[in-house]
Amino acid sequence: MSKMRIYELAKQLGVANKELMEKMKSVGMEANSHMSMIEESDADKIRKLYQPAQKAEEPKKEAPKQEVKEQHKGNQQKDAPKQDNRNKGENKKAQDGKNPQNNNNQNKNNNQNKNQNNNAQNNQNQGKKDKKGKGKKDQKPRENPLERRRREMEEEAALLAELEALEAAEKAAEPVIKSIPASISVKELAEVLGKKGSDLVMALMKKGQMLNINATLDFDTAAAIAEDYNVILEQEEEKDILETVFAEEEDDEKDLKERPPVVVVMGHVDHGKTSLLDAIRHSNVTKGEAGGITQHIGAYTVQIDGKPITFLDTPGHEAFTAMRMRGAQITDIAILVVAADDGVMPQTVEAINHAKAAGVEIIVAINKMDKPSANPDRVKQELVEYGLVAEDWGGQTICVPVSAVTKEGLDSLLEMIILVAEMKELKANPNKHARGAIVEAQLDKGRGPVATVLVQNGTLQVGDPIVAGAAYGKIRAMTDDKGRRVKKAGPSTPVEILGLSEVPSAGDSFYVAENDKQARQVAESIIAKNRENMIKETPQKVSLDDLFSQIQSGNMKELNIVVKADVQGSVEAVRQSLERLSNEEVRVRIIHGGVGAITESDVMLASASNAIIIGFNVRPEPAAKAFADEEKVDVRLYRVIYNAIEDITAAMKGLLDPVFEEQVLGHAEVRQLFKASGVGTIAGSYVKDGKFVRNCQVRIIRDGIVVYEGDLESLKRFKDDVKEVAAGYECGLVFKKFNDVKEGDWIEAYTMVEVPR
Numbered sequence: 001m002s003k004m005r006i007y008e009l010a011k012q013l014g015v016a017n018k019e020l021m022e023k024m025k026s027v028g029m030e031a032n033s034h035m036s037m038i039e040e041s042d043a044d045k046i047r048k049l050y051q052p053a054q055k056a057e058e059p060k061k062e063a064p065k066q067e068v069k070e071q072h073k074g075n076q077q078k079d080a081p082k083q084d085n086r087n088k089g090e091n092k093k094a095q096d097g098k099n100p101q102n103n104n105n106q107n108k109n110n111n112q113n114k115n116q117n118n119n120a121q122n123n124q125n126q127g128k129k130d131k132k133g134k135g136k137k138d139q140k141p142r143e144n145p146l147e148r149r150r151r152e153m154e155e156e157a158a159l160l161a162e163l164e165a166l167e168a169a170e171k172a173a174e175p176v177i178k179s180i181p182a183s184i185s186v187k188e189l190a191e192v193l194g195k196k197g198s199d200l201v202m203a204l205m206k207k208g209q210m211l212n213i214n215a216t217l218d219f220d221t222a223a224a225i226a227e228d229y230n231v232i233l234e235q236e237e238e239k240d241i242l243e244t245v246f247a248e249e250e251d252d253e254k255d256l257k258e259r260p261p262v263v264v265v266m267g268h269v270d271h272g273k274t275s276l277l278d279a280i281r282h283s284n285v286t287k288g289e290a291g292g293i294t295q296h297i298g299a300y301t302v303q304i305d306g307k308p309i310t311f312l313d314t315p316g317h318e319a320f321t322a323m324r325m326r327g328a329q330i331t332d333i334a335i336l337v338v339a340a341d342d343g344v345m346p347q348t349v350e351a352i353n354h355a356k357a358a359g360v361e362i363i364v365a366i367n368k369m370d371k372p373s374a375n376p377d378r379v380k381q382e383l384v385e386y387g388l389v390a391e392d393w394g395g396q397t398i399c400v401p402v403s404a405v406t407k408e409g410l411d412s413l414l415e416m417i418i419l420v421a422e423m424k425e426l427k428a429n430p431n432k433h434a435r436g437a438i439v440e441a442q443l444d445k446g447r448g449p450v451a452t453v454l455v456q457n458g459t460l461q462v463g464d465p466i467v468a469g470a471a472y473g474k475i476r477a478m479t480d481d482k483g484r485r486v487k488k489a490g491p492s493t494p495v496e497i498l499g500l501s502e503v504p505s506a507g508d509s510f511y512v513a514e515n516d517k518q519a520r521q522v523a524e525s526i527i528a529k530n531r532e533n534m535i536k537e538t539p540q541k542v543s544l545d546d547l548f549s550q551i552q553s554g555n556m557k558e559l560n561i562v563v564k565a566d567v568q569g570s571v572e573a574v575r576q577s578l579e580r581l582s583n584e585e586v587r588v589r590i591i592h593g594g595v596g597a598i599t600e601s602d603v604m605l606a607s608a609s610n611a612i613i614i615g616f617n618v619r620p621e622p623a624a625k626a627f628a629d630e631e632k633v634d635v636r637l638y639r640v641i642y643n644a645i646e647d648i649t650a651a652m653k654g655l656l657d658p659v660f661e662e663q664v665l666g667h668a669e670v671r672q673l674f675k676a677s678g679v680g681t682i683a684g685s686y687v688k689d690g691k692f693v694r695n696c697q698v699r700i701i702r703d704g705i706v707v708y709e710g711d712l713e714s715l716k717r718f719k720d721d722v723k724e725v726a727a728g729y730e731c732g733l734v735f736k737k738f739n740d741v742k743e744g745d746w747i748e749a750y751t752m753v754e755v756p757r
Ligand SMILES: Nc1nc2c(ncn2[C@@H]2O[C@H](COP(=O)(O)OP(=O)(O)OP(=O)(O)O)[C@@H](O)[C@H]2O)c(=O)[nH]1
Pocket: 267, 268, 269, 270, 271, 272, 273, 274, 275, 276, 286, 292, 293, 294, 315, 316, 317, 367, 368, 369, 370, 371, 402, 403, 404, 405, 406
């Protein structure tokens, strides 16, 4: 055992927890609770501190009990030793310090002892002793045998009572160990301690703790109270509600049917994951992606020679490790894409590690073979270092040279996937309630929460009541990856579902409940638990500008952040990247992450927990913005994750550059759209507040989400270009390179102004 709890050591050493903790503190060790763990080496040091004292005490502690027991035995057999032992028994009390008054008698008794011993042993030599004159001096008046027997019996009874009392006392001194949840009411604690609630309240009051019977105590407080009652509390392990309610029974072999493999494509940024998947499904996703980086997980099934393969498209940038991890955990095979002209890169290694950790089979696709600088041997060479030895090099790793551009090698790659899948004998039971994972989820204006899910076992059906974390609901509609309405989805099938009460988190498991009521109840208990945790985790305002000075002055040990983003995947990505910035001085902690606009409740949480708010592709609701100003909550808005990471890194080092801050000029609502040849779409809008000026910058906000950010191409009143349009007037807005504006869109006009730090 390399670690132990303080109370265990106290028990070993036979000392009170408090005393031991004091001792530990006196030698500079941490000892905040008797439940704390300590290293065995520290325990040893403490043992040494107690050793000399213990050695001296040991015989005192152990021997008496032994002797009392022996004496009892002896009394029943022999005469002389009985007397001897009884005295020892009495001595023991004195030595134990339980009967200090006996100390005075100790010597006397000892003497008596010795003398009586002598008497007993030398009865036969009485005459001899008398001659020497010793026996004569110690001789007692002769006792009547009946009286002697009565006296012996009385002594025996007294000794037995003493022995019992001793054992009872020892038993009582041994602390009782009980388990409680992470928090408990005073009343419940009293029950655990075997006390009346009112008695415990009184006892706490005497100690200056004014608590009523329904007050909730956290674990540490309850443990400290329990210690006074010689009860050691252990915290019950928290069970995952979902896993408890939906514990899965193992499937019968006969119910299992073959299922398609779930394949994830991993690899370093720009090594061609998206292009490869595109080539496989003959579509072209790359073109639609903002900035060329895949930011949302996708899932779809392709049929290869009549055999289905489900692909999960995972994003490539390091910031998306979280999403990739989830991808790896719900998949059977990982295609590791390595560009032949670039070789093994940091995220290649990361991907290898994730795949290995998840026990996923790796197939290497050496991509970009069409490039003249392609060097597949170098890739194979580099992979060896990570335990992947190519088959043609005598190893077990399948490596397929491919080109997403020329499509060379794609057939071999797919063949290999099918081969590996067949070898793995992937099976599931389609004839039961479904369970699986949320691959991606977002809020859709018209449809509500929309989630892409992957069924892992069972069959998911329209109408099923499901739970995924705090989200629950009856499945209203299901769409497959080709956008077709479906009624059922079996194992390894990705589908988009509608009907959830809220947006679940990507990576959450989902379960089909027995009925709507069960689904709601389970989700509600999860919501209650989350709320409880959130309240617990709050207290102590910070802005990025003064972060460094706060860290320097030692006031800042934790940088709390609330993250809001357009899709759940980005929340997770931002969370992962930011938490990784933690260093020795300050821990970066994401206290809340969610999808959608920044709301008043986000500001409230940030204010209460001294957090800053990071918005990624979202804006604050107007009321939330005002509230944040009032509460002095620092709200930072970003379009790109890198910039958020850069800012926070710089702030932590005190290196934030003087920045330009945007100044909002006004807002307008789009009321009618006009098309004009040569101009594009003109958004007939009404300026609600502030003003719009020529050449200002604008962002188009739809349901709290920024759908466009850029320059205002032209500002019109009727047919004329104007310099400025004030609140209460209509105007025509044309956006630079953007025509997808819709009626009801909210337009924010702003300009950048330099602000001194
Ligand atoms: N010549 C050549 N270029 C390729 C090949 N595959 C991908 N590319 C190019 O490499 C670049 C990156 O490709 P993507 O498919 O976006 O790479 P990715 O790994 O999905 O990148 P992220 O989504 O940003 O992580 C693009 O310019 C592609 O056109 C290939 O086989 N040959």
